[in-house]
Amino acid sequence: MEASVTIQTRSGSYVVTAGTGIRKQVIKYLPKSYESIYIVSDQTVADLYLEDIKKQFASNQVDSYVVPSGEASKSIDQYYELITDALEKGLNRHSLVIALGGGVVGDLVGFFASTFMRGIDFVQMPTTILAHDSSVGGKVGINHALGKNLIGSFYPPVAVIYDVETLKSLPLREVRSGYAEVVKHGFLEGESFFRDVIRADLTKPLDERTLTKHLLQGIQVKAAVVERDERESYHRMFLNFGHTLGHALESELGYGTWTHGEAVAIGMLFALKVSQRTFRVDLPYEAYYEWIKTNGYPTVLPPLKAESLINKMKKDKKTKNKQIQMVLLKAVGHPVIQQMEEEFLYNQLKDFLGELVD
Amino acid sequence: MEASVTIQTRSGSYVVTAGTGIRKQVIKYLPKSYESIYIVSDQTVADLYLEDIKKQFASNQVDSYVVPSGEASKSIDQYYELITDALEKGLNRHSLVIALGGGVVGDLVGFFASTFMRGIDFVQMPTTILAHDSSVGGKVGINHALGKNLIGSFYPPVAVIYDVETLKSLPLREVRSGYAEVVKHGFLEGESFFRDVIRADLTKPLDERTLTKHLLQGIQVKAAVVERDERESYHRMFLNFGHTLGHALESELGYGTWTHGEAVAIGMLFALKVSQRTFRVDLPYEAYYEWIKTNGYPTVLPPLKAESLINKMKKDKKTKNKQIQMVLLKAVGHPVIQQMEEEFLYNQLKDFLGELVD
Incomplete structure (x- = not known):
């Protein structure tokens, strides 16, 4: 099974293809040919799939670079080292960079691609479910000692090649x-998708058909927004549903204690509760909680x-004039941005x- | 005297205003109001003009940062320090950054602005003649140990405020x-401007009227291209007239031995000679040489x-398939891109x- 979605951007469009085993036919999904190919991956993913990609290109045309697995690779030092390696290997504006991995690799490599010689083409090959989100929308970036994703840009890939087979090892x-x-x-799309x-x-292995369908539907929702x-203003903020408390929880518990999705899951539960109170509507709080x-x-x-969580929420990158804004639901499929009264x-x-306390 | 040019970009437009003493009325030229202002300058320029800009804003609304004068400030370390300082001072997406200085400051600060929280507004306030070139066109960036401007992006300012009075101290x-x-x-525009x-x-102090006229005319030529x-392809390459040999000379002599413009001046002389030979045309070689x-x-x-210079030319960022391309003139005002036969x-x-040898 294979399916695709086309995403429009300011500067053009790109195709996201999801399917089983498609990592083995990368060239089929590239929009054009390139002088050389540079694949960047992390250690975990490289061990599993790097060779599959590399062997599709002539050996004098392809190079690769492997970064340590984990969030620490989204650092300024790793970014600079990547540039050094790429320069030493002769990468130029007519080369293509392939980001093979999850969100960390996609963010780091995308930022690298957006700023290497003022921008070269790159392809996302996500290998996590979470990356269905981060690989679409053009946000790329690295962390600063003072906070996550504080350095970055908007830079869409030229293609997203999503092999659901690679998700089996997750x-x-x-x-x-x-x-x-x-x-x-x-939640953002409507009752039927939700x-x-x-x-x-x-808790059981997901079948590839369901996975492909869910991922592409998710990507379509994100793409529509x-x-x-493209640049954060009204509608893009909907994507922060569950993230206001989610980010605060991640930071408060210490990054890595919970996964991003675990924190967002609780953040959404809270957003449902606040939505019900604010708009006096019935939302599927119980079904979701179950x-x-x-x-x-x-x-x-x-x-x-x-109090401490509220203070964290106030410091969010998206905060304006120190007022906390939350994405709430008037119904499933009907998000709104709400300025929150602090008390x-x-x-x-x-x-x-x-x-929810212990 | 004051005059302006509007530059169209993919994402909108911005106004370049040149005039005498206009640094003292910055607010007049901003496209909108901002939560806070962050002025970045180098030591030389800050000593002369920083206070003039700063005092136009409420003291709790403005902050500044001064980098050492010179090319060394276009480093990854300086870039990261700038981000740290900006974060510590509470800069956010609703702030404005002002780059007050020459090309180094404009390039560094523009790159900072393009990547700080994925992009915030910035204004160029050039204080050199050379910056009439670099402040328009959206190229921003920093250097890598392996070469100049290898890290960067395309990011237009929201305004260029060019006070020709600040050029008197050059x-x-x-x-x-x-x-x-x-x-x-x-050379690119035509006989009359040339x-x-x-x-x-x-060798004599230039009058402000001539200076304003020349700078804005130069900016118009660049803007038209x-x-x-916006992204380097055919027409933008015209701007490299004189730069193929110019860059090679800068690198061969060691950066800083000659100024960029001195190297480009000789580069253009060479390009004129090659143009005359290639197209068998008469160009104002002698008048220019004089x-x-x-x-x-x-x-x-x-x-x-x-031989060594030719090798440098081959390594140029704009080189494709290791073939040297030069911008030649068929006439003044009629540039073309030419693939050069190496011998x-x-x-x-x-x-x-x-x-020309000693």
Whole structure:
């Protein structure tokens, strides 16, 4: 099975193809031919799939570089080393860079591609579920000692080649983390996609057909938002559903304690609760809560201070004039941006933490 | 006197205003208001003009940062330090960055602005003649240990505010360096602008009216090219007139030995000679040679190896398939891109060096 979606950007368009085993036919999905190919991957993924990609090109035309696995590779030092290596290997503006890996590799390599000799073409080959989100939308970047993703740009790939076969090797925790963003896209899209997603049982191996369908549907939701609004303003903010508290939780618990998706899953639960209170509507809070619980997302929190989380929310990159904005739902498929009254939010959060505390 | 040119870019447009004393009315030229202002300058320029800009804003709304003067500030370390400082001072996406200085400051600060939180607005306030070239066209970037401007992006400013009064403090050598690019724009534009430029006597203080006129005309030439072709392809390459040998000379002599403009001035002389030979046309070689000589550009070369320079030319960022391309003139105002036959070029260069050698 193979399916594709075309994404429009300001400067053109690119095709996202998802399918089984398509990593073995990379050339078929490239928009044109290139003088040379430079594949960047992390150690974990390189061990599994680098050779599959590399052997499709003439040996004098392809080079590769492997970074350590994990978030620490999104550093200024790793970025500079990547540039040094690429220059030493003779990469130029007529070369293509392939980012083979999850979000860390995609973000780092995309940022590298966006700034190497003022920009060269790059292809995303995501190998995680979470990367269905990060590989579309053009956001690339690295971390700064003072915060995540503070250095970056908007730079779309020339193609996304998504081999769902590579997702089979993912640990359950990574599957969970990725599916949180799939569910998010369900919440933004509407009842039918949302209900379809929460039928997924993550504790068993997912069949490739369902996976391909969910990933491409998620990508379509994201693409629809991003096409309206490439640089963050009104509509793109919808994608932050669950992320206001999610980011604060990640930071408060210490990065790596929970996965991004685990934090966002709780963030969405909170956003549902706040939405119900704010708009006096019924949302599938219970059905969603059941799904995250059954599928092993952490639903019991260590003791946390609401005040401290609120302060973190205020420091978010997207904050304007220190007012916290949240994405709320008037219904599944009907997100809105809401300026939050601080005291109300504090009380809601205190209640919420109380319900989930250990 | 004050005059302006509007530059179209892919994503919008911005206005370049040149005039006397306009640094004292910055707010008048900003496209909108900002939460906060962050001025970055180098030590030399900051001592002269930083206060003039700073005092136009409320003291709790403005911050500044001063980098050492000189090319060494276009480093990855300086770039990262700038980001750290900006984060510590609370800069966010609703802030404005002002680059106050010459090309080094404009390139560094523009690259910073293009990648800080994925891009924030910035204004160029050039304080050199050379920066009339670099402040328009959206090229920003820093150096890598392996070469100049290898890290960068295309990122237009939201405004260029060019106070010609600040050019009065320039040393003669900087005036010369800048005027090389003005003459280049003359060569690309046509006889009338070219003849007007070489009437300038750089050894005397230039009157502000002539300066404003030349700078804005030069900017218009560049803008016309850049608007057709923001990312380097056919037309933008015209701007490399004189730069193929120019860059090679800078590198061969060691950066800083000659100014950029001095190297380009000789590069253009060579390009004129090659053009005459290639197309059997008459170009104002003698008039131009007289002008650079009278105005103190170096016209006597140390002993240099043609072979070594040719090798440098082959490594140029713009080289494709290792073939040297040069911008030649069929007439003043009629540039073309020419693939050079290596042996012919080598012989031409050998002759040329022989004529100018010490």
